[in-house]
Amino acid sequence: MSEKGNVTRAAGIVGSATLISRIFGYIRDMVTAYYFGAGPLADAFIAAFRIPNMLRRLFAEGSLSISFVPVFTETLKQDGRSEAFRMAGAALRLLSLVLxxxxxxxxxxxxxxxxxxAAGFKGDPWKYELTVQLSRIMFPYVVFICLVALxxxxxxxxxxxxxxxxAPVALNLAMIASLVIGGxxxxxxxxxxTLLAWGVLLGGLLQLGMQIPVLWRRGxxxxxxxxxxHPALATVGRLMLPAVFGAAVYQVNMFIGTMLASLLDTGSITGLYYADRLVQFPLGIFAISIGTAVLPSLSRQMAENDLAGVAETFSFGLRFTLFITLPATVGLVVLREPLVALLFSRGAFDATAVSLTADALLFYAVGLWAISCVRVTVPLFYAFKDTRTPVRVAVxxxxxxxxxxxxxxxxMAHRGLxxxxxxxxxxNFLLLLFLLVKRGMVQLEYKTIFVSAAKSGMASLIMGGVVWQGLLCLMPAGGYTFSSAAIxxxxxxxxxxxxxxxAARVMKSPELSVIQQILNRRRGRSGG
Incomplete structure (x- = not known):
């Protein structure tokens, strides 16, 4: 199978698994919203959970993956499986100690x-002390989740x-169980x-436990x-520090948003959190899945000095990301109110909380395509051992x-954040793309990328217009109820x-053809 096929197949596997995780994540958020709404308990938990969660996204999903995968791939290619496993074992032991x-x-x-x-919590001693207590319970979660990332x-x-x-399914199940038991x-x-915080810690341990038998079956x-x-870890370390900034700008920005939201009205942190969770749904299923799939392919091609292959893989990854995330961006913007009402409007999560979340979702969603493209673009710089450029752009x-x-x-209150x-x-994305073009790191067919993005954008706008007109006819007079939101x-x-x-078929978008080819191949195997 070509690298394009490998990327699409791997992205499909990651995306399908992530979809399952996101469904359980929604159930977790729904139960959390039912019990805590958008009040001080929710604000305290979300602020405390931001700390280990940001470290997870900085080190686990960001710098650790980007720095480790290329070095491990090169060691595997040049020195064989035994030496690569020796290097990975040293990385696990050292990382365990540091974490x-x-x-x-x-x-x-x-x-x-x-x-x-959360400087704003200092004015409420009870809320501040509760946040400290929850933070102490959940902080060790970072140990388990970073090992999972490795x-x-x-x-x-x-x-x-x-x-x-x-693996995230285990975290969601543990948190749901702790909520139900607490209730x-x-x-x-x-x-x-407090029981929910302990559920986070248990979920991290279960996630790590899921990886051990799979690794063992592979020797x-x-x-x-x-x-x-191991000597190769020196290279991982050199790549990792700058990658913290280059790969995780979005997470740092979200963290800053939480800090500033603590100075706003109660419920601002919660509204931002649930809006971010909804943005993370397409981001995780599609964009992060594509980024996860592209990284090993780029690493293999760089180890073989296949620059033409690197250019083709990156170009396809970028075009495919835009093909998926542009309609997701438009969809979230158009459907934000009924979507939030359907998913969260129950129990303590009242109409005010729905409005707070829907407003935040509107402004988060407009940047979904750019956040997604950064996930695909940054690994290309690291594939060329360029650690400075992503850092400077990130700063x-x-x-x-x-x-x-x-x-x-x-x-604009929390909407402005x-x-x-x-x-x-x-x-962030446009600067990275500009520098990529200016330096000529790879010979990309920029016209092909632009035409593909234009087709995806036009098809998304057509889709958004159709959906918006339909929603105007279905919109209830007195606000969304569960049934009207569901419809x-x-x-x-x-x-x-x-x-x-x-619309994509009429415009002959090539990305749609690739998806159809993969589906046809799977049908052929199942039919045979």
Whole structure:
């Protein structure tokens, strides 16, 4: 199979597994919203969970994957499987030690960390102390999830994508179970939210446990004794530090948003959180899946010095990302109100919380395409060992986000924080693309990329117009109820998928043809 086929197949596996995870994640968020709404308990939990979650996204999903996968691939290609496994074992042992120390420091310094990320909580001693307590419980989660990320890198290079992508299901199930148990045994909200924090920690342990048997079946022993160091880890370390900034600008910006939202009205943090969760649905299923699939392919081609292959893989990854995320962007913007009402409007999550979340979702969604394209573009720079450019661009994007957040949070409240993230993400991607073109790192067919993006954009706008007109006819007079939200969302999703597919077919989008070829190949295998 060609690398284009490998990328599409791997993205399909990751996307399908992520879809399952996101469904359970929605159930988790729905139950959380039912019990805590958009009140102080929810704000405290979300602020505390932001700390280990940001570290997960910075190190696990960002720098660790980008820095480890190319080095592991090169070691596997040049020195063989045994040496590559020796290097991976040393990485696991060293990372375990470092992460344990980080977790201990994090637990001890939680009061100072909470003061830094949620300064507005200092005016409410009860809320502040609860956030510190929850932070201390959940901080060790970062140990388990970063080890899971390293296991994911090993398995992805070996061609296995399913188990790492399904791991978040364990976290969601543990959190759902803790919520249900808390709801059954007590009516005290503080005890319930504390049980939820313990559910996060249990979920991290279960996620790591899922990877061990899969690695063992591929000949890698998680518990095999060995050294703490391998020479190849020096390269991983050199790549990792700058990759923290280059690959995770969005997460840093979200973290900044949480800090500033603590200064706004109660419910602002919660509204931003649930809106982000909805944006993460297409981001995880499609964009992150494509980025995950592209990275091993780029690493293989760079190890073989196949620059033409690198250009083709990157070009396809970028075009495919836009083909998927542009209609998702339009869909979230058009369907934001019925979607939020359908998913979360129950229990303590009232009409005010729905409005807060829908407003934030509007401004987060407009930047979805740019956030997604960054996930595909940054690995290309690291494939060429260029660690400086993504860092410089990332720092510029973060500074722009801070400036825009401070400027917009006054007149627009939490909506301004969401818009600042989207605008800075656009700047991040466009700067990376500009520098890629200026330096001529790979010989891309830019006309092909532009034409493909234009077709995807036009098809998305046509789809959005059709869905919007239908929603105007279905919109209830007194606000969305569960049934009216369900009808509007079902219509919107169905009409959107059919409308976009038809428009893409009329415009002869090549990405649609690739998807059809993969599906036809699978039908042929199942039929045979």
């Amino acid at each position: 344990t120390l980080v977790a201990v420091v994090g637990v001890l310094t939680s009061p100072w960390i909470v003061s830094a990320i 296991c994911m890198g090993i398995l992805n290079v070996l061609g296995h994508f399913a188990a790492p992508s399904l 059954m045994v007590t009516s005290d909200g503080e005890i319930r939210v 890698f022993s998680f518990f095999k004794p060995g050294p703490l160091w 510029a994007a973060i500074l722009i986000n801070i400036a825009l957040s401070v400027l917009l949070m006054g007149p 969401a818009l600042a993230v989207s605008l800075s993400s656009m700047v 509007s969302t079902t219509f919107g999703v169905t009409a959107g998928v059919v409308g976009y597919a038809c």
